[in-house]
Amino acid sequence: xxxxxxxxxxVELAYVDEGEGDPVIxxxxxxxxxxxxxxxxxxxxxxxxRVIAPDLRGFGDSGKPQEIEAYGMQTIVNDVVALxxxxxxxxxxxxxxxxxxxxxxxxxxxxxxxxxxxxxxSVGHPGVFATPSLEQRAASWYMLFYQFPGVSEELLRRNGxxxxxxxxxxxxxxxxxxxxxxRPGALTAGLNWYRxxxxxxxxxxxxxxxxxxxxxxxxxxxxxxxALLEEGMSxxxxxxxxxxxxxxxxxxxHWLPLDAPDEVNKLLLGFLGTEQAAHEERRPRRRL
Amino acid sequence: MTVDYADxxxxxxxxxxxxxxxxxxxxxxxVVLLEKQEExxxxxxxxxxAPWGIREAQRLGVYDCFGAGGGWEIREWMxxxxxxxxxxxxxxxxxxxIPGIGGPMSFPHxxxxxxxxxxxxxxxxRLVLDAARVTVTPGREPxxxxxxxxxxxxxxxxxxxxxTGRGNTVGxxxxxxMRNSMHHWxxxxxxxxxxxxxxxxxxxxxxxxxxxxxxxxxYGRARLYLNFPTVNKLRYRGPGGVERFLAAFELDxxxxxxxxxxxxVPAGPLSVWPSxxxxxxxxxxxxxxxxxxxxxxxxxxxxxxxxxCALRDSxxxxxxxxxxxxxxxxxxxxxxxxxxxxxxxxxxxASIISRLHVEFGPAxxxxxxxxxxxxxKNFAAQVTGLLNMVAPEDVPEFGxxxxxxxxxxxxxx
Numbered sequence: 001x002x003x004x005x006x007x008x009x010x011v012e013l014a015y016v017d018e019g020e021g022d023p024v025i026x027x028x029x030x031x032x033x034x035x036x037x038x039x040x041x042x043x044x045x046x047x048x049x050r051v052i053a054p055d056l057r058g059f060g061d062s063g064k065p066q067e068i069e070a071y072g073m074q075t076i077v078n079d080v081v082a083l084x085x086x087x088x089x090x091x092x093x094x095x096x097x098x099x100x101x102x103x104x105x106x107x108x109x110x111x112x113x114x115x116x117x118x119x120x121x122s123v124g125h126p127g128v129f130a131t132p133s134l135e136q137r138a139a140s141w142y143m144l145f146y147q148f149p150g151v152s153e154e155l156l157r158r159n160g161x162x163x164x165x166x167x168x169x170x171x172x173x174x175x176x177x178x179x180x181x182x183r184p185g186a187l188t189a190g191l192n193w194y195r196x197x198x199x200x201x202x203x204x205x206x207x208x209x210x211x212x213x214x215x216x217x218x219x220x221x222x223x224x225x226x227a228l229l230e231e232g233m234s235x236x237x238x239x240x241x242x243x244x245x246x247x248x249x250x251x252x253x254h255w256l257p258l259d260a261p262d263e264v265n266k267l268l269l270g271f272l273g274t275e276q277a278a279h280e281e282r283r284p285r286r287r288l
Numbered sequence: 289m290t291v292d293y294a295d296x297x298x299x300x301x302x303x304x305x306x307x308x309x310x311x312x313x314x315x316x317x318x319v320v321l322l323e324k325q326e327e328x329x330x331x332x333x334x335x336x337x338a339p340w341g342i343r344e345a346q347r348l349g350v351y352d353c354f355g356a357g358g359g360w361e362i363r364e365w366m367x368x369x370x371x372x373x374x375x376x377x378x379x380x381x382x383x384x385x386i387p388g389i390g391g392p393m394s395f396p397h398x399x400x401x402x403x404x405x406x407x408x409x410x411x412x413x414r415l416v417l418d419a420a421r422v423t424v425t426p427g428r429e430p431x432x433x434x435x436x437x438x439x440x441x442x443x444x445x446x447x448x449x450x451x452t453g454r455g456n457t458v459g460x461x462x463x464x465x466m467r468n469s470m471h472h473w474x475x476x477x478x479x480x481x482x483x484x485x486x487x488x489x490x491x492x493x494x495x496x497x498x499x500x501x502x503x504x505x506x507y508g509r510a511r512l513y514l515n516f517p518t519v520n521k522l523r524y525r526g527p528g529g530v531e532r533f534l535a536a537f538e539l540d541x542x543x544x545x546x547x548x549x550x551x552x553v554p555a556g557p558l559s560v561w562p563s564x565x566x567x568x569x570x571x572x573x574x575x576x577x578x579x580x581x582x583x584x585x586x587x588x589x590x591x592x593x594x595x596x597c598a599l600r601d602s603x604x605x606x607x608x609x610x611x612x613x614x615x616x617x618x619x620x621x622x623x624x625x626x627x628x629x630x631x632x633x634x635x636x637x638a639s640i641i642s643r644l645h646v647e648f649g650p651a652x653x654x655x656x657x658x659x660x661x662x663x664x665k666n667f668a669a670q671v672t673g674l675l676n677m678v679a680p681e682d683v684p685e686f687g688x689x690x691x692x693x694x695x696x697x698x699x700x701x
Contacts, residue, residue, distance in 0.1 A: 157352065159390040160359035170507055178356035179403065184410075 001042065003034070003061055008082035009075070013053065015083065019045030022116070022273055023089045025080065026053040029098020030175045031190050033060025036097065039261030042072075047269045052092070054083060057102065058189030060180065064083040066188055071196035073106050080107055081114065088112065097121040099193055110215045110238035117272050119218040121256045121264070122228055125236035127210050129150045153187050168266055171226075172255040212231035216275035219245070220267060222252030222259060243275045290441050294320045294414075295447040296609065297432045297478050297639035299422050299458050300331070301325075301415070304581025304598035305451030306401050307350045309408035309415075311606040314349060320443055321408055322419040322434055328402040331474045332559035333453075333510045334501055335592045336490075337393045339386040340679040341596025346605050350404050358399035359393045360506035362490045368541040369493035371656035379489070392592075392677070394490070394503040394511060396478070415556040416441075424448050424461050425480070430576035443537065447615050449605065450572075450579040450600075454564065459583050462574045466585065468567040471642045472499075473521045474563040474589060476513040478535060478556035483508045484548035494656065495539045499590075502537075502549060509555065514591060515563065515646045530558050563589050568634055573617055580605055586632050588638035591647060592676055597634070600679075626681075633680040636688050637672045640696070649696075655697075662699060669696060 003014040015032050024044055028036040034053035044051045055062040057079055065071075080103065084092055093116045096104030101123035135194060156164040161178055168174050181187045182219050187239040217240045230248065237244040247267055252259035296312050299555045301323030325331075326649040333592045335355065337345070345351045369475035369647055381577050382391040400543035418436055425431040430448045434441050450458025456466065482504070491502045493630040497520065501513040516523065524533045537549035565588045602621045609615060644659055671687030686692055 155353065158388075159361035160393050160395070161352075161389075162353035162361045163358075165506060174507075175358075178352075182352035182356035182403075 001034075003055070006086055008078045008084065011063040011065065011070075011079065012055045013054050013057065013079060013083060015052055016041060017050070017052050017068065017087070018042075019048075019050045020178055021050050022049040023050045023052060023087075023092040024196075024268075024272060025084065025089075025092045025094050026099030027056065027080070027094065027096035027103050028059070029096075030098045030193060031135065031182065032060070032098070032172065032180055035060065035068060035173065035176070036257055038253075039097075040257055040265055043261075043265040044268065044272075049093075049272070052083070052087065052089070054080070056103070058186070058193060062184040064183075064189035065184055066192075068192045068195045070190040071189070072260050073103065073197050074110070076103050077110055081111060084114070086278070089117045093119070095119040095121070095272075096123075097124055101124065104196075105213070109211045110209070110219075112214055117216045117218070117275065118215045119220070119268060119271060120236075121220045122225060124219060124221075124228075124231070124232035124234075125210070125213075125239040126213075127239045128232050128235045131178055131284070134265060136250060145174040156187065156191075162178070171253055172258060197247040209238060211266070213239060214242045214277050216271075216277055217252070218245045218247065218267065218271045220249060220256055220264065222254060222256045223248060223250045224253035224259070227254055233274075242277045245271065248288055290438070292310070292320070292441070292443045294318045294443055294445050296320075296449060297443050298322065298449045298451055299432065300453060300581070300583070301328075301405050301417075302401055302451060302453055302520035302581065302598070302600045303397070303404075303595050304583075306404035306408060306579065307345070307348050307448065307599055308352050308384050308449055308451065308602040308606055309405055309413045310353075310411060311348050312609060313408050313411035313413035315610040317609070319408065319413040320445075321405060321415045322420075322432070323415065324416050324419055324424055327614075328405070330398050330556040332478075332557060333397040334589060334592070334594045335394055335397050336595070337395065337597045337599075338593055339382070339389045339392055339598050339677050340682075341466065341593070342389050342393055343386060343644050344596060344599035344603050345372075347567055348599060350599075350608070353407055354393055354395055354528065355404040356404045358397055358398065358509075359395035360487070360504060361391045362394055362504060363488040364486075364490070364578060365491055366489055366491045367658065368539075369543050370495040370539075371434050371653050371660060372493070376660075382677065385674075392490075393429070394505045394580070396505065397481060403557065422452075422457060424450065424458050424577055426462050426574045426577045427462040428576060434472075434681065437686065438502075446576070447609065448577045448584050450577060451581045451602075453562045454586065456499050456566075456583055458577065459568075459572065459579050462577050463577075464572050464579060465555055465567055465569040468564050470518065470562050470564045471588060471639075472515050472559065472567040472646045473514060474515045475524050475533060475558060475560040476511060477530065477535075477547070477554060477558040478505075478509065478511055479552035480507075480509045480555040481551070481553040482510050483546055484544075485510060486605045491538070491542070492645070492647070492692040493541050494645050494653075495541050498536050498590040499537075499646045500537055500539065510549075510552070511600050512549065512552075517648055518562070521560075521562070524558060524560050527561075532553050533558055557601070565635060565638060569630060571617075572627070573620055575617055576615075578605055578620055578623070584627065587631065587634035590640050591634060591638040593634055593680075596679075600630070601690065604630070630680045633683065634675065634694075637683075639678075640672050640693055643697070650692050659696065660676075662696070
């Protein structure tokens with residue numbers, strides 16, 4: 001798939017843009033790129049959608065600012081907003097995995113009127129994470145690990161990236177991640193996603209009230225996920241005002257789009273564009 | 289004929305050549321890297337980098353190419369050998385020889401070279417794959433010609449680096465003669481599905497008429513090597529060779545009689561070669577041409593230091609090229625001096641290791657037994673083993689005296 005390039009929000013983004021029809025934005029996570037969606041893109045195009053899959057900033061062929069501040073969630077949501085605006089897309093479906101799912105939730109909070117359907121894979125609503133169980137804290141220990149600026153690049157890289165390989169195991173595109181992360185600035189950029197958004201203090205801060213999600217929302221969780229527990233996704237429904245659907249995929253780990261491509265394709269095709277938002281504002285705009 | 293100009297032309301895109309291309313291109317020189325393969329494939333080359341070689345890779349700025357290309361840190365070294373009883377087997381911790389480095393690395397050679405070549409290109413070098421019939425005419429302005437699908441090409445350069453490995457393509461053209469010796473034959477193959485083998489552990493040992501080596505590369509993959517006597521050099525050639533190669537690891541000295549290895553699945557070609565060491569008779573350079581890596585001379589592969597040497601050569605020569613405008617042969621005197629010293633030590637050490645571990649039969653087994661006793665009694669007798677881990681100049685000098693070798697072999701004869 002050929003990638004196009006576009007300058008938005010002070011960063012150059014590379015993105016895949018295929019097919020015609022209602023637009024779907026696919027947001028990958030760490031340490032992936034639009035390549036994560038290689039099984040979904042043709043299926044969705046076949047299903048009559050226009051699929052846009054960016055390499056989010058810091059990943060793949062996109063720009064890699066080196067400052068931590070460049071990776072705040074709002075900044076990245078702004079990348080997505082700016083990308084859709086430049087492409088003339090008003091109301092896309094948003095699908096996210098891992099960090100991409102976190103971005104998708106945030107997009108739903110901030111841009112409710114610019115969202116059609118929402119599908120989140122692996123990572124549930126941040127409200128559930130604001131009070132993580134001990135079990136969830138243990139499972140995600142490596143998220144906290146990435147907090148120590150300067151040290152963790154060194155630790156992850158040393159001995160042939162041994163620690164990174166041990167954390168990653170044989171999951172996802174494990175053979176490919178290091179090639180991507182070894183590109184200049186890529187490891188720091190990838191880790192900055194964690195540094196910018198999960199400081200230890202933020203971990204301990206009580207839940208902020210999140211705006212309710214009005215869009216129809218599909219949550220998918222893989223039963224073999226070693227980093228994120230099922231409660232994170234299954235309990236997300238209480239934060240969704242729109243129609244909520246939860247699907248558990250048995251034969252998949254964290255990397256659902258790779259582990260269960262057919263199942264994920266079927267779920268997405270059966271969900272996107274099928275529901276009406278619960279409290280969709282229908283009021284005509286008042287004119288002065 | 290296309291005529292081109294470059295500061296440096298590098299013939300050979302292996303460990304030495306590709307790493308030099310990275311360093312020189314990053315230093316702002318115009319570099320052309322010639323590689324004879326159309327694409328990088330598994331040619332069954334050396335895949336073990338000593339801790340001191342890892343430090344060279346860091347200094348060259350190519351360290352990440354190793355990790356990302358599939359490099360795997362090995363932490364422990366087991367000697368499973370017919371001369372070692374089961375309760376004598378000890379794990380040697382290899383992670384503490386050089387502070388901050390950790391254990392040696394095992395990696396898919398061709399993938400690492402491919403990443404280094406790509407990094408060189410990112411830094412501005414030009415990579416030419418499928419470059420055939422390379423000729424080098426030395427001189428103050430050396431000329432390189434080669435052939436590609438587009439026809440004959442010519443590059444005028446300020447410097448040519450010969451890095452074509454044991455093939456000596458450039459060395460022969462500039463009249464560098466090698467003194468070759470062969471002690472045994474070797475063979476190697478990549479396997480996968482070795483999940484029963486501990487991923488942190490490399491093993492070597494001798495039993496019957498094979499000396500085996502297992503270097504895990506993580507994820508159940510491993511590079512296997514066998515060294516065996518010249519008299520039976522064709523044993524793994526022909527139909528069924530791969531099966532015979534794997535079956536050779538069914539050894540009494542290995543846990544479970546080598547089941548983890550014999551049940552592994554081939555994941556690359558099997559290659560067999562005479563294990564030759566080549567020491568140059570004169571300096572490995574001339575006006576406008578410098579040899580690096582195996583092409584500049586090498587010790588027996590049994591030592592596993594070929595790649596570390598290639599990186600040391602690359603780093604030393606690049607430092608000279610980037611350090612000043614004097615690229616005359618005289619400017620490379622420090623390189624030649626250090627290399628002579630290094631190769632002499634490695635050649636000496638490799639000959640001791642070959643005689644101890646790659647000779648077969650009851651007398652040789654008895655000798656290995658006695659050597660182990662001697663080493664247990666007098667730790668200093670293990671000095672040669674250090675050559676695998678630390679740079680040759682850091683190994684105590686007594687290990688390279690004829691007196692030491694003579695005593696070692698006389699006391700154990």
